[in-house]
Amino acid sequence: MERLTGQVALVTGASRGIGRAIAERLAHDGAAVAVGYHANRAPAEALATELRARGGQAVALPVDVTRHEDVRRFFDDAEARLGPATIAVANAGTLFVRPFVEMTAEDFETGFAVNTRGTFHVFLEASRRLREGGRIIGVSTNLTRLAQPGFSLYQASKAAVEQFVMVLAKELGPRHITVNAVSPGATETDMIAPAHHEALAREIPLGRLARPEDIANVVGFLASREAGWVNGQMVGANGGIV
Numbered sequence: 001m002e003r004l005t006g007q008v009a010l011v012t013g014a015s016r017g018i019g020r021a022i023a024e025r026l027a028h029d030g031a032a033v034a035v036g037y038h039a040n041r042a043p044a045e046a047l048a049t050e051l052r053a054r055g056g057q058a059v060a061l062p063v064d065v066t067r068h069e070d071v072r073r074f075f076d077d078a079e080a081r082l083g084p085a086t087i088a089v090a091n092a093g094t095l096f097v098r099p100f101v102e103m104t105a106e107d108f109e110t111g112f113a114v115n116t117r118g119t120f121h122v123f124l125e126a127s128r129r130l131r132e133g134g135r136i137i138g139v140s141t142n143l144t145r146l147a148q149p150g151f152s153l154y155q156a157s158k159a160a161v162e163q164f165v166m167v168l169a170k171e172l173g174p175r176h177i178t179v180n181a182v183s184p185g186a187t188e189t190d191m192i193a194p195a196h197h198e199a200l201a202r203e204i205p206l207g208r209l210a211r212p213e214d215i216a217n218v219v220g221f222l223a224s225r226e227a228g229w230v231n232g233q234m235v236g237a238n239g240g241i242v
């Protein structure tokens, strides 16, 4: 169903994993899509080419979300090529795992750089540019509700994203822009080594890790007109872990 015809979506971290699936889903639903990549240009270019071949509008653009100028340029370039942004997905993220007592002071910056500062930059540009009906979507994790040894910085960096979502939803409500996040559980991407898959799958009631498409389906809904009354929410997509 072409629910997003006429919409312009920007997705960070769309070269692979969940972000790639989100870009594909939004393009499938009819949006013109800016495929943001950082280190992996070739797969992002290939995805944009594929989406255009399927009849969509798509462009691959570089963006390091840790740098505000980069994110501003990403929005400028995407808007110049595709039109004014109406959907922004702050998906780019990195995993940082280390027991607390072993951390260095520098680890704090590393743990927050992409997940929190990067999301902040995307939300900042989106909040300034999107008009009525706009959709801002972050990506958190189900781990913010499941204290996991070794994951303190990762969980904290994503908890900050959730607080941005809740406050921004209230601030942008009067402009009729919704702000939400998807909270995935363990998902089959480069972020989780295959050696961990079996043990993780045993903890998930539905018996397997998520596929990137499972998460992208939720983002597709949050981006849609039908989700207009969903605002300030963290929508879990985790196969039943509570």
Ligand SMILES: NC(=O)c1ccc[n+]([C@@H]2O[C@H](COP(=O)([O-])OP(=O)(O)OC[C@H]3O[C@@H](n4cnc5c(N)ncnc54)[C@H](OP(=O)(O)O)[C@@H]3O)[C@@H](O)[C@H]2O)c1
Pocket: 012, 013, 014, 015, 016, 017, 018, 019, 036, 037, 038, 039, 040, 041, 063, 064, 065, 066, 091, 092, 093, 094, 095, 114, 118, 139, 140, 141, 142, 183, 184, 185, 186, 187, 188, 189, 190, 191, 192
């Ligand atoms: N996989 C899971 O189990 C899981 C669970 C919960 C939440 N999440 C969240 O879901 C999101 C996507 O994760 P994933 O599993 O798809 O990860 P992934 O496969 O490791 O991909 C990470 C993506 O982030 C991009 N990225 C990394 N550093 C960046 C930077 N400085 N600027 C811009 N982009 C950058 C990468 O771009 P390049 O490849 O171009 O460098 C890549 O596209 C993340 O926010 C993650 O925290 C994942």
